[in-house]
Amino acid sequence: xIGLAGLLTRRNLVFSLMCIEIMLNASGLAFVAAGARWxxxxxxxxxxxxxxxxxxxxxxxxxxxxxxxxHHPTLDNDAANEMRG
Amino acid sequence: xxxxFYISAIVAVIATLFAITRRHAVHALLYLITSLLAIAVIFYxxxxxxIAALELIIYAGAIMVLFVFVVxxxxxxxxxxxxxxxxxxxxxxxxxxxxxxxxxxxVAYLVAANAPPAVAIQRxxxxxxxxxxxxxxxxGVELVSLLLMGGLVGAYHLGRRTLxxxxxLYDARATRARLIAGGExxxxxPRRTTHAA
Numbered sequence: 543x544i545g546l547a548g549l550l551t552r553r554n555l556v557f558s559l560m561c562i563e564i565m566l567n568a569s570g571l572a573f574v575a576a577g578a579r580w581x582x583x584x585x586x587x588x589x590x591x592x593x594x595x596x597x598x599x600x601x602x603x604x605x606x607x608x609x610x611x612x613h614h615p616t617l618d619n620d621a622a623n624e625m626r627g
Numbered sequence: 628x629x630x631x632f633y634i635s636a637i638v639a640v641i642a643t644l645f646a647i648t649r650r651h652a653v654h655a656l657l658y659l660i661t662s663l664l665a666i667a668v669i670f671y672x673x674x675x676x677x678i679a680a681l682e683l684i685i686y687a688g689a690i691m692v693l694f695v696f697v698v699x700x701x702x703x704x705x706x707x708x709x710x711x712x713x714x715x716x717x718x719x720x721x722x723x724x725x726x727x728x729x730x731x732x733x734v735a736y737l738v739a740a741n742a743p744p745a746v747a748i749q750r751x752x753x754x755x756x757x758x759x760x761x762x763x764x765x766x767g768v769e770l771v772s773l774l775l776m777g778g779l780v781g782a783y784h785l786g787r788r789t790l791x792x793x794x795x796l797y798d799a800r801a802t803r804a805r806l807i808a809g810g811e812x813x814x815x816x817p818r819r820t821t822h823a824a
Contacts, residue, residue: 557652560659563690564643571666578673583759586678587767590760593685594771598778600690604697605785611701 559603566596631733632672638726639665645722652698656691657723663687664730671737677753 570589577585639662646658663686670679760768 557647557655560655560694561647563686564646564659564662567663567666567686571669574670574675574678575673578675583755586675586756587760587764589678590681590756591767591771593681594775597685597690598775600693601778601782602785604693605782607697608700609785 559600559607562603563596563600566592566599631737632669634733635665635668635672635730638662638729639669642723642726653695656694656698658726659694660687660691661723661726661730663691664727668730668734671734677756 570592573585573588573592575585577583577588642658642662642665646655646662649655649658663682667679667682667687670676670682
């Protein structure tokens with residue numbers, strides 16, 4: 543919830559990526575807590591998958607941020623509305 | 628044990644709240660790292676030490692280093708030096724240091740006391756996790772490896788284009804300087820074709 547609120551309030555691309563990280567981390571925490579509650583290893587397996595997905599996502603996202611900053615001097619993500627390919 | 632869980636949960640929530648409300652990205656990163664450390668302590672308390680170690684290594688180690696590098700690359704400007712002087716004031720790292728000291732004391736107490744896990748928690752060892760991971764979830768492991776490969780290729784593709792643009796800029800500058808100095812332009816390098824973004 544905190545990550546979602548941050549994603550909705552902040553207008554900066556780096557902060558958006560950080561809030562996505564917070565949300566993924568919270569979902570992983572919920573998986574691990576559920577797995578520990580019922581004694582199943584599936585929760586931790588799911589957390590491993592979430593971890594790998596977050597790593598891939600953040601690498602591509604940060605590369606996109608760098609590429610975006612070449613074209614626009616700001617990091618405002620309202621400035622990205624002219625993206626037409 | 629329950630008290631330790633609630634302390635680290637409160638630390639995580641406070642650090643995350645500070646992380647999304649700071650104005651500078653580096654302050655937010657400090658609080659975010661503190662929040663990740665608190666979540667790693669929570670994993671340890673929940674009986675998943677393998678996941679806690681992975682959280683520390685991958686999240687707080689690798690992903691945060693990526694963020695720090697990108698923030699460092701984005702702030703190459705005129706005002707960055709004054710900004711850094713402002714960043715290095717003691718009150719900036721005071722809050723994360725306080726929260727980190729709380730977490731460290733908690734972990735030291737847990738290790739020293741050798742406390743048993745909480746009552747409602749059934750411990751899941753790393754052996755069970757890996758047996759489940761390479762047993763019924765082996766398709767998922769293959770898909771994750773494919774996803775990581777795609778992420779690697781995508782990040783390389785997005786980063787390579789900026790590198791080639793910078794190389795062309797450097798070539799143009801060097802050619803202009805050579806022309807100004809009265810020399811002949813050199814065309815020893817084949818023209819690089821870049822597609823438009």
